[in-house]
Amino acid sequence: MQSVTNLIELTINGRLVRVAQGTSIAAAILMAREATRVSPSGEARAPFCGMGICMECRATVNGVAQQVTCQRLCEAGMEVTTA
Amino acid sequence: MSALFDVVVAGAGPGGIATATVAAEAGLRVCVVDGNVAAGGQIWRGHTADKDGSLAGRWLARLHAAGCTVWQGANVVAAPAERVLRVEGAEGVRDVEWGKLILAAGARERFLPFPGWTLPGVMGVGAAQAFLKAGLEVNERRAVVAGSGPLLLAVAAGLHGKGAKVAAVCEQAPLARLMKFGAGLWRHPEKLIEGLQYQVGAGFAPYRAGCWVVRAEGRERVERVVLTDGRRQWSVACDLLACGFHLVPNLELALLLGCEVEDGVVRVDARQMSSLEEVFCVGEMTGVGGVGKALVEGEIAGWAVVGNAQRVAASQRERVKQMEFARRLDEAFALREELKKLPRPETLVCRCEDVVHKALCTRAGWRDAKLHTRAGMGACQGRVCGAAAEFLFGWEVRDKRPPLFPASVLAMAADVEEGKS
Numbered sequence: 001m002q003s004v005t006n007l008i009e010l011t012i013n014g015r016l017v018r019v020a021q022g023t024s025i026a027a028a029i030l031m032a033r034e035a036t037r038v039s040p041s042g043e044a045r046a047p048f049c050g051m052g053i054c055m056e057c058r059a060t061v062n063g064v065a066q067q068v069t070c071q072r073l074c075e076a077g078m079e080v081t082t083a
Numbered sequence: 084m085s086a087l088f089d090v091v092v093a094g095a096g097p098g099g100i101a102t103a104t105v106a107a108e109a110g111l112r113v114c115v116v117d118g119n120v121a122a123g124g125q126i127w128r129g130h131t132a133d134k135d136g137s138l139a140g141r142w143l144a145r146l147h148a149a150g151c152t153v154w155q156g157a158n159v160v161a162a163p164a165e166r167v168l169r170v171e172g173a174e175g176v177r178d179v180e181w182g183k184l185i186l187a188a189g190a191r192e193r194f195l196p197f198p199g200w201t202l203p204g205v206m207g208v209g210a211a212q213a214f215l216k217a218g219l220e221v222n223e224r225r226a227v228v229a230g231s232g233p234l235l236l237a238v239a240a241g242l243h244g245k246g247a248k249v250a251a252v253c254e255q256a257p258l259a260r261l262m263k264f265g266a267g268l269w270r271h272p273e274k275l276i277e278g279l280q281y282q283v284g285a286g287f288a289p290y291r292a293g294c295w296v297v298r299a300e301g302r303e304r305v306e307r308v309v310l311t312d313g314r315r316q317w318s319v320a321c322d323l324l325a326c327g328f329h330l331v332p333n334l335e336l337a338l339l340l341g342c343e344v345e346d347g348v349v350r351v352d353a354r355q356m357s358s359l360e361e362v363f364c365v366g367e368m369t370g371v372g373g374v375g376k377a378l379v380e381g382e383i384a385g386w387a388v389v390g391n392a393q394r395v396a397a398s399q400r401e402r403v404k405q406m407e408f409a410r411r412l413d414e415a416f417a418l419r420e421e422l423k424k425l426p427r428p429e430t431l432v433c434r435c436e437d438v439v440h441k442a443l444c445t446r447a448g449w450r451d452a453k454l455h456t457r458a459g460m461g462a463c464q465g466r467v468c469g470a471a472a473e474f475l476f477g478w479e480v481r482d483k484r485p486p487l488f489p490a491s492v493l494a495m496a497a498d499v500e501e502g503k504s
Contacts (some may be wrong), residue, residue, distance in 0.1 A: 022129075023218025024120075030219055033304075035203060041437040044303065046203035048434075050213030051125055052118050052158075053191050053333075055462035055489065056434065066489070070217070071156065073120055 010078035019074050026050065026057040026070035029082065036069070037083045059083075085167055085178035088114040088152070090388055092185040093159050093168070093336055096124020097139075098366030098377035098384075099187030100146045105385025107149035114152040114179055116159055116170050118488075122146060124189055125209060126374055129216035138374070160494050161485035162339055169485075171494045183361045183388045186337050186349065187381065190330035190367035193470045195230075195418075196432045196440070197425040199299030199308075200326070208327035212238045215245055222246035227308050227321040228288075229253040229296045231416045232329035233373075239288055242325070249288035250319050253310055255328070256416050258292035264415035271375075271408055295422065299324050313421060329416045331470045332368045338483035353402070354387035354395055355380050363387065372409030379405055423475050432475070433468040435461020440475075449478045462489050 006021040012032045019028045026047035029036060035044035036057050047057035052071045060081040061067040069080070090106045092099045095117035107113040115122070122143060123130050130139035132147050146153075157172030168184075170177050192207040199205065206214070208230055215221070215238075226247045228239045231254060239252045254261065297309040297316055307320045332348055343350045343358035348370045355363045363384040366377035379401045386394035426432060428441035438458040446452040449459065449472060458472070459465030459482070465472075469480040486495060 020218050024214070027214050027217045027219040030214060033203075039201070039431075039434070039437050041431075043201055043431075043437070044203060045201060045434070046206075046304075047214070048206050048210060049192065049194075049467070050207065050210035050217070051191065053463060053466045054194075054434065058462070070213070071118060071120065074218075 008074060008076040010074050010076065010080060012080045013082060021074075023074050024070055025059070025061065025067075025072050025074055025078070025080055028074050029057065029059065029069060029080065034082050085180045086114065086152075087180045087182075088112045089182045090114070090185065091116065091168060091179055091181035091183075092151075092187055093117075094124070094185075094187035094189055094366070095119070095122035095146075095153065095155075096187060096189045096366060096377060097126060097142065097374050098189075098381035099124070099185060100142050101378050101381025102185045102187065102363070102365060102385040102388070103151045104142065104145045104149045105382055106388050107151045108145075109385075109389040109391075111389060112152075113149075114154065114181075115146075116154045116157050116168070116179070118156065118158045120155055122153060122155065125213060128213060142378075158488040158490075159336055160487050160490040162336075169494060171488070171490050176491070176494045183363065184340075185384055185388070186340075186342070186357070186362065186364040186368055187366050187377075188333040188336055188368055189377075190332050190371050191466060191470075192327035193329055193331045193474070194326075194467050195328050195422055195425065195471050195474065196430050196468075197296055197298055197326075198427055198430050199301070199305065201431055201434055202299055202301050202305045203303070204301065204305035204322055205299050205324045205326065208232070208234050208238050208325045209330070210327065211323070211325035212241055215241050220245065221323065224248070224323050225250055225321045226323040226325060227251045227253070227296075227310075227319055228325045229255075229294075229308070229310070230325075230327045230329075231255045231418065232327070233412070233416075234327070234329075236290065238325055239290075242323075243287045247323065250321055251310065252288050252290045253294040253296065254290070254292045255295040255419055255422065256292060257419075260415050260417075261292050264411055267411055271404075295419075295425075296324070296326055297425065328418060328422070329412075330367060330371045332371065334368060334481075335464075335466075335483065335487045337364060337368060338481055339485060339487060344481070353383075353399060355384040356387065370406060370409035371412060372405050373412075376405035376409055418474060426475070432471060433458035433461065433465075435463050435467075438468070443472065444476065446476075448476075449480045449482075452478075464488075 127139040132144040365380035
């Protein structure tokens with residue numbers, strides 16, 4: 001409910017989302033309710049630890065796979081793809 | 084090629100910031116390496132220098148004014164040679180050579196497995212706080228906060244403040260132990276006030292001690308959580324479950340270097356020096372005690388590396404007081420035995436490689452478990468399931484093989500300075 005924030009646009013799995021500047025990619029993925037990875041037994045997972053240790057939040061960012069999205073901020077025009 | 088610094092600080096939380104600032108202000112060449120997008124660690128995530136005159140803002144301003152070299156988004160992945168750390172980040176792979184090394188890697192949450200803990204919508208308690216600071220909007224969401232530790236109330240207050248409906252806050256430690264802990268806080272009035280602020284704010288949610296999560300349920304994401312007080316069970320609807328069991332120090336780098344570790348923390352002397360000459364350690368790695376402890380230890384290490392014995396001596400009283408607080412925290416939030424019974428045979432313990440409890444509980448120890456089940460061999464390298472296995476099975480979990488974080492092949496293949504590998 002921020003009143004004075006700059007919104008930026010990016011896509012998550014092709015879907016356009018708007019987030020406040022300073023939002024981590026993982027937080028954007030959580031808000032979009034997208035899963036990040038599929039575990040070896042086929043479970044859909046989502047960002048979990050928020051501090052770069054559990055690696056559940058890995059996703060492809062601008063074509064680069066395995067990015068730890070809780071440790072990176074959203075940028076305008078970013079393309080995020082999850083499993 | 085490696086850059087050479089008088090002091091290298093691994094970690095830019097309050098402890099690392101304090102050491103780096105004191106050392107740089109005294110004229111030493113200091114490099115700070117930190118995995119986050121900005122300095123501040125978990126506790127000061129999202130704070131900026133001098134924004135509001137807060138403690139965090141003042142320290143961050145001092146750090147930036149002191150003229151340190153700060154590498155953000157960079158993790159130490161290996162120690163390829165004597166006095167050299169290998170760092171990987173957005174700028175690629177770099178080696179950095181240190182005259183004195185400060186370990187300030189902080190702590191992470193302890194997660195314990197229970198049925199449903201891998202469902203989307205389930206996250207850590209510190210995680211929820213980190214996500215809130217990183218822009219997560221939770222308006223209209225129904226949250227349960229559970230587990231253990233002083234973070235629970237702070238995070239519940241944070242969620243409530245951002246518009247979530249906090250349906251329950253469940254602390255596993257029994258009320259009697261919390262009362263004893265609270266009664267001992269007269270020595271730390273600032274912490275008592277902080278706690279009271281959260282208590283007042285927490286009027287919105289039922290806080291229950293001696294109460295814990297049995298399982299989380301839902302089809303594709305968490306829809307409800309089953310709670311117990313050990314006598315009866317009840318179900319609470321939610322779409323966000325924050326559950327974490329206090330903190331465990333990040334010891335990987337200390338173990339890799341060979342620092343002596345005792346009772347789960349790095350052993351240090353009154354100057355914060357570890358068992359290794361010129362390797363210092365500050366903050367949560369020497370015992371989980373929060374910002375106050377990290378700051379005083381960080382300053383002491385800073386004074387020690389610049390050779391100011393007087394200032395080191397002058398801070399000893401505060402240091403001892405903070406260590407005592409850390410001990411009281413450990414005691415108050417010690418885990419109850421019932422939590423060992425939460426995983427069912429088919430509950431995942433290792434989230435990376437999907438290793439179930441029944442495959443682990445018959446193993447002889449951590450090494451045996453890793454060799455036979457792949458637990459702890461995935462991307463988190465046992466950071467999550469290792470701490471759980473220590474508690475669940477009583478194993479000693481001490482991994483110390485590089486890379487400390489998932490690293491590129493380049494990082495592992497890169498040549499170190501000539502004649503040192």
